[in-house]
Every structure is written in C-alpha cells, then in structure tokens.
Amino acid sequence: MELSLNVNNEEWALDVAPADVLLDVLRERVGTKSPKIGCERGDCGSCTILIDGRSVRSCLVLAVEAEGHEITTVEGIGADHLSELQNLFISNNSFQCGFCAPGIVLSATELLARNPSPSRHDVQEALSGNLCRCTGYEPIIEAVLAAGERNEEVSA
Ligand code: FES
C-alpha cells in the first residue's frame, strides 16, 4: 500500500505492507538510523521518536498509523546547530556508547517542551522508559536539570 510519511519536515512516499513497523520503515526505507533497534517490544526506549511532539516507541507503531502526523527523529533536532540540551549532554559527558542517546535526547526534548523547568523527579519519571547500560543516569539527569535551570533564567 502507498503511504506518505512526514519525517523531519520531509515528505516521503513509500510502498509498505500493512504490518510494517515504523521503526523498520524509518531505518530501512527512509534511512534515518538514529532510532535504534533494541528490545523491539517497548521496554528499552532505544527506538524513541517524536510523533506530533510526543515521545513514542517506534517499535510498537505500525508505519500506517503515522500517516498524517509529524515524525521527528534526532536527525531533525539540531540539524543546523545542536540544541542547548544537546550541548549540555556533551558538556556533561552524559553518554558513553551512545546507543541510548537518540531516544533520551527526544524524551528529554519532549519533557522540556511541556515542562521547561522540571524537577529531578520529573526528569527521572520522563526518562524512566529509556534504559542506559553505561552511565548510571546521573550525568544524563544533570544535563536535563541544567537545561531546565537555563530556561528558568531566561524566563526570569
Ligand atoms: S526497541 Fe523499541 S522499546 Fe526497545
């Protein structure tokens, strides 16, 4: 079947099967490799993308369900220059192997869009579905909290 997908503000016309999973279509057909294949059952968060600004596990979504919605992967965040959050992840040495990073960037981006100065608990809750095997989470949480503090300074 024919499918139109909007990925990072680019329109794609694709021929897909009804049961094709969005994660696979993004990686294999659109060529966006940042959503990672992890558990493929909704547990690890490595395949996280944004659909209409909300974080979603793309391994649990059929490609056909995404038609008519705006899909954002980490390739679409900071394409021209890195976002402040991405720079804070770098300056905090938040990631090691980086496998979890695209999903965490997107989950944290969603959090900061709806809650510009989150508490530590808010950050922990927002990232609770994104597993990281390397860092112990602390440098990730610190970077998101720092982004929240900067948002607070700007709005003060
Ligand atoms: S690959 Fe989708 S949640 Fe693990």
Ligand code: FES
């Ligand atoms: S940095 Fe390796 S899984 Fe998070």
